[in-house]
Amino acid sequence: MNQYVIIGNGVAAAGCIEGIRTRDKSGSITVVSKENHPVYCRPLISYYLEGKTDLERINYRGEDFYKTNKCDVLYDKTANMLDPSHNTVSLSDGVTLHYTSLCVAAGSSPFIPRFKGIENVKNKFSFITLNDALQIEKSITNKSKVLIIGAGLIGLKCAEGLHDRVEKITVCDLSDMILSSILDKDTSPIIENHLKEIGIELLLSDSVDYFENSKAIMKSKKAVDFDVLITAVGVRPNTSLVLDANGEVDRGILVDEHMKTSLDNVYSAGDCTEGYDASSDRRRVLALLPNAYMQGFTAGVNMAGGCQVFDRAIPMNSIGLFGYHIMTAGSYISDNSSDITNIQLQHASAKKFFVKDGLLKGYIFINETDKAGIFTSLIREKTPLDSIDFELLKKMPTFAAFSEKIRRKQFGSVV
Amino acid sequence: MKRIYVNEEWCLGCHLCEYNCAFANSGMTDMVKALKGKQIFPRITVDGDDKINFAVSCRHCRDPICVKSCISGALHIENGTICIDKDKCVGCLTCILVCPYGALSAAEHGTVQKCQLCLENSVSGPACVAGCPNKAIVYEER
Numbered sequence: 271m272n273q274y275v276i277i278g279n280g281v282a283a284a285g286c287i288e289g290i291r292t293r294d295k296s297g298s299i300t301v302v303s304k305e306n307h308p309v310y311c312r313p314l315i316s317y318y319l320e321g322k323t324d325l326e327r328i329n330y331r332g333e334d335f336y337k338t339n340k341c342d343v344l345y346d347k348t349a350n351m352l353d354p355s356h357n358t359v360s361l362s363d364g365v366t367l368h369y370t371s372l373c374v375a376a377g378s379s380p381f382i383p384r385f386k387g388i389e390n391v392k393n394k395f396s397f398i399t400l401n402d403a404l405q406i407e408k409s410i411t412n413k414s415k416v417l418i419i420g421a422g423l424i425g426l427k428c429a430e431g432l433h434d435r436v437e438k439i440t441v442c443d444l445s446d447m448i449l450s451s452i453l454d455k456d457t458s459p460i461i462e463n464h465l466k467e468i469g470i471e472l473l474l475s476d477s478v479d480y481f482e483n484s485k486a487i488m489k490s491k492k493a494v495d496f497d498v499l500i501t502a503v504g505v506r507p508n509t510s511l512v513l514d515a516n517g518e519v520d521r522g523i524l525v526d527e528h529m530k531t532s533l534d535n536v537y538s539a540g541d542c543t544e545g546y547d548a549s550s551d552r553r554r555v556l557a558l559l560p561n562a563y564m565q566g567f568t569a570g571v572n573m574a575g576g577c578q579v580f581d582r583a584i585p586m587n588s589i590g591l592f593g594y595h596i597m598t599a600g601s602y603i604s605d606n607s608s609d610i611t612n613i614q615l616q617h618a619s620a621k622k623f624f625v626k627d628g629l630l631k632g633y634i635f636i637n638e639t640d641k642a643g644i645f646t647s648l649i650r651e652k653t654p655l656d657s658i659d660f661e662l663l664k665k666m667p668t669f670a671a672f673s674e675k676i677r678r679k680q681f682g683s684v685v
Numbered sequence: 686m687k688r689i690y691v692n693e694e695w696c697l698g699c700h701l702c703e704y705n706c707a708f709a710n711s712g713m714t715d716m717v718k719a720l721k722g723k724q725i726f727p728r729i730t731v732d733g734d735d736k737i738n739f740a741v742s743c744r745h746c747r748d749p750i751c752v753k754s755c756i757s758g759a760l761h762i763e764n765g766t767i768c769i770d771k772d773k774c775v776g777c778l779t780c781i782l783v784c785p786y787g788a789l790s791a792a793e794h795g796t797v798q799k800c801q802l803c804l805e806n807s808v809s810g811p812a813c814v815a816g817c818p819n820k821a822i823v824y825e826e827r
Contacts, residue, residue, distance in 0.1 A: 285753075313756045317775045323757070327773050330758040560754035560783065567753065588782040597782050639778055641787030651785075662734075667787055669741065670734040674693070677739065680786060681691045684827055685744045 272297030274573055275359060275367050277349045277511065278375035279303030280312065281559055282540025282566035284330055286373045287339050289570020289578070297574065299341040300367060302359075306345050307400055308335065313559055315403040319431030328400065349376075352515040354533040359511075371535045371573040374512055374523060375566055378505035378541040378557055383419070387481035394499040397428040406432070409498050413437050417486055417494055419478060420502035421448040423589060428500055429470055430591055440494050441465075442473035452587050452598045456613055457620045457634050461594060464618070468592045507542040507555055520544050522555045527581040529569035537573055539565035549584040549600035549631055549649050556583050582650045588639070597642045600624065600632030600649040612664060623664060628655050641667035686765040687824050689729075689802065689811055691739045695821035696731070698738030702813035702822055703727035706742075709803055709812035726793050728800040729813045729822075740813065740822050742800040743767055743788040751780040751789060751799075759797075766804060771796045 274290055276283045279301050287299060309330045317323045336343050348362045352372070360366045380396035388394065393409045395402050406428075410416070414436040418425045421443035429439050443450075447458040448465070465472060473494070478486045486494040507522035518524040518532035522544030529537045529545075540562035547554040561583050571578040586599040602624050613622040619637040623630060623645075630648040644667045647653070659671040669677055679685070707725035708716045729742035749767050752760045759773035760780060774796040780789045781797065792798035802824075803811045814824045 311757050313777070314775060322775050323773075327757075559756045560750075560779065563753050586782055588777055588779040590777060595778060597778070599782065639781060640790070641784075642782050643780075643784035643789075644787050646783055647785035668734070669732050669739070669787075670737065674737075677693060680744070681693070681739060681741065682827075683690075684688065685746050685786075 272370040272574065273368060274299045275369040275372045276301045276375055277359065277372065278377055278540065278542075279305065279307075279309055279343065280375060280377055280540060280562065281309065281330060282375035282377075282562040282569075283373070284309045284335075285563040285566025285568075286375060286537075286539060286570040286573070287341055287566075289567040289572075289576075290574045291339050292571060293574035293576050296340075297370070299339065301336070301341050301343045302347050302349055302361060302367075303343055303345045304348050305399060305401065308333075308343070310400055311559075312398070312400075313427075315397065315400055316427035316431035318400070318403050319407060319428075319435065320433075349374075349511055352511050352533075352536070354515050354517075354536055357535060369535070371537065373529075373566070373569045373573060374531070374536065374538040374542060375540045375562075375569075376508040376511060376542045378507045380501065381504045381506050382501055383503055385478045385481060388499075391481050391484075391499050393497060394501065397424050397500055397502050398505065403431075406498065406500070410436050414498050415496045416440070416498045416500065417442070417496035418500045418502060419443075420504070421445070421472065421474070422451055422502060422504070423449065423587065424505075425500070425502035426465070426591055427589070428502060429465075433468065433470070433592070436498075438471070439469075440471040440473060440496065442476050442478070442488065442494075444475070444477050446475040448472065448474070449596070452585075452589075452596065453634060454602060454622070456615060457622060457636060460615075460618060460620055460636050461591060461596065464592060464594050505541070505557065507544070507557075509542060512536065512538065520553065524553070525565070527579045528572045528577075529565050529580065530572065537569040539569045545583055546581060547584060547601065548582050548652070554585070556585055558586065560586070584646075584650055586646060588642075594618070594637055595639050597635045597639045598633065599642075599646045600630070602632045602634070614664075621664070625655065629653070630655060630660075644669075686745070687802075687826055688745050689742055689800070689814060690823050690825065690827060691741075692821050692823065693733075693737055693739035695819045696733070696738040696740060697819050697821070698731055698733060699818065700731050701816050701818060702729050702740050703731060705812040705816035706800075709806050709808040710798075712806070726790070726798060728790070728798055730790075741786060741788060742813065744786050745800075745802070750783045750785070754779050754783045766802055767799065768801050768805070769797060769799055771798075 541557035568580040624632040663671040706727040711719040713719040
């Protein structure tokens with residue numbers, strides 16, 4: 271009987287479990303969970319603070335998920351050492367598990383910058399786990415002044431979650447623009463203006479110089495009063511288990527299109543991996559929930575003896591912020607004469623396309639999100655733009671832009 | 686399993702399917718009261734240009750990328766039908782970001798809606814199919 275071990279208990283692990291069970295109904299599955307929660311939806315922690323979900327609904331799967339899938343979950347434990355020559359992994363409690371195949375779905379950890387005086391800041395948090403959200407919730411009152419370091423996806427979703435529950439929110443970032451990982455100079459000001467209208471204080475091109483008596487003294491010399499500090503400057507893939515076993519690691523654990531690492535019988539999935547980005551044709555850490563699930567599922571199928579390939583990962587994000595909605599996908603290219611960008615900018619909306627070599631490579635949409643998946647699919651499938659009426663499609667997402675043959679396949683057959 | 690298919694050469698572009706869908710999912714018994722003077726939220730939409738029309742709704746894919754991408758666990762498969770749990774949906778629209786068919790849409794109250802083949806309402810069989818005057822929308826095995 272096969273013995274499957276999964277290190278981690280997030281969405282990649284859930285995908286792995288479901289992938290394994292498509293082929294092997296009886297092999298044992300042991301899940302090693304650092305957190306003391308069944309698998310939950312990490313991106314929903316801001317919705318939890320906002321009151322749009324609760325501790326029950328935030329669970330990713332039903333309460334019988336592990337039972338139905340015959341999984342043994344070891345909570346509050348981490349994996350310390352992997353020995354691929356003996357197919358064993360030892361855990362933080364001293365127990366050693368034997369595996370037929372193993373999946374490292376260990377996620378990522380927040381990077382905490384070392385600011386002078388930060389050790390004396392009492393209420394300081396990251397915003398990654400449900401426990402972070404629960405701790406933050408305990409620390410805030412409606413009089414709280416919150417300082418968030420980092421105006422990326424995590425920092426701004428945190429700001430949204432806290433907005434109606436605290437008095438003031440200040441967000442600072444070293445960059446001169448917000449959401450610099452998904453927006454660009456043309457599009458970020460739209461969101462920036464919206465956040466200012468909502469009442470969020472933004473300090474861009476600025477960072478904390480030092481902390482002193484519940485004040486942050488910024489590099490710009492501005493003093494920011496706060497009582498709760500949230501650091502959201504980025505995350506780093508948890509690679510040490512594979513790295514220490516001499517597996518190939520760059521920024522993340524390197525995986526092929528089967529989610530196999532360089533170590534025998536060891537697979538990896540989710541935010542700890544560095545896979546292949548089909549939109550930029552290069553290796554990249556793609557720490558996104560859909561990617562984590564699909565990688566995990568692929569790993570699971572292959573661990574159970576199947577042959578599944580996942581080679582269509584691309585960066586993509588759908589994020590709502592205070593009533594505005596941003597969707598982005600693919601890679602943005604510029605500074606190259608062969609690139610074509612097409613932009614339609616309005617006060618509160620934008621559509622920007624990035625085209626190269628006759629293919630759609632990326633897009634940025636703000637408040638123009640209807641049927642956006644048609645465009646995401648063009649990027650993922652590398653559809654030649656001369657095979658469709660892309661000019662029409664840029665104006666509105668319609669299948670009239672596709673050939674009758676494609677429509678017949680899509681709407682007249684099983685897909 | 687039976688799915689909804691469109692025969693675009695028969696579609697008149699009359700949009701009746703949209704009204705029948707919105708009515709079937711309104712939970713009301715009077716079509717006029719359910720729809721008149723209101724913004725409707727059909728789960729099927731007529732697409733096309735000045736030459737051709739066709740109705741677009743969920744394809745109920747065998748390997749649904751929306752389910753795999755759902756960040757809240759709201760989208761799931763029930764006997765082959767792709768269903769959404771509106772209590773779990775937070776309206777992040779990730780499913781709209783990934784669906785190649787543009788078959789999901791934002792609903793009235795901040796969540797996402799999609800065709801569930803009229804299995805969850807009181808109508809027997811898809812209302813869009815039953816009401817299509819030219820048999821351009823069919824519900825069958827293929």
